[in-house]
Structures are given as C-alpha cells and as structure tokens.
Amino acid sequence: LAGDEGAEEVRAEDASFRRGGLSGVPTFALEGHVLFSGAMPPGQIAAAFRQGLGILRERAKAAYHKLGEKVFSPSPSSFYVGSIRGAAA
Numbered sequence: 516l517a518g519d520e521g522a523e524e525v526r527a528e529d530a531s532f533r534r535g536g537l538s539g540v541p542t543f544a545l546e547g548h549v550l551f552s553g554a555m556p557p558g559q560i561a562a563a564f565r566q567g568l569g570i571l572r573e574r575a576k577a578a579y580h581k582l583g584e585k586v587f588s589p590s591p592s593s594f595y596v597g598s599i600r601g602a603a604a
Contacts, residue, residue, distance in 0.1 A: 545570065 537544075539553025543563065548570075550563040 543567075 532538075532542075536549050537552050541554075542552040543550045545567040550567050551560060555563075
C-alpha cells in the first residue's frame, strides 16, 4: 500500500468481480451464484443462506434419483466461506 505496485492487477480483479455482480462486502456465492453482496440485515442474510441450502438439497436429491445411490445431503453446517465454517440460521 505504500506504492502503486500491483494496483493495475487489483483494479482488473475489482472490475472482473463487479461484472460478475460482486460489488459489496461481504459477498457470499454458491457455485458461482451470488447469494448476496453487501451489508444486509441479519434476517436477510439468514434467508439467503436458507435459500442456498435449499438449492444444495434439491441438487443432492436430483443426483440421488439420477444415480440411484446415496449422495451427500448438505446440512446448515456444510457452508464454507473461505477457510471459515459458517452456519445458516
């Protein structure tokens, strides 16, 4: 931060994220789909996580029926944000 080293790369990465709909902190995404971006009331954040969990459960159910074998069924504690484990409310 003392100089301009890396500034061009940071601006390019910022522009890439913004084109992808990521414009705030925090931003949470599930398999490339933004659940939310930017500060939100806790209830809306929890609703976004519940929606994401529902998507994961539906995908697991579809995979189960397609493959005819047991597949992973995500629980609220399955969410990972970076290296920090978080749970949906």
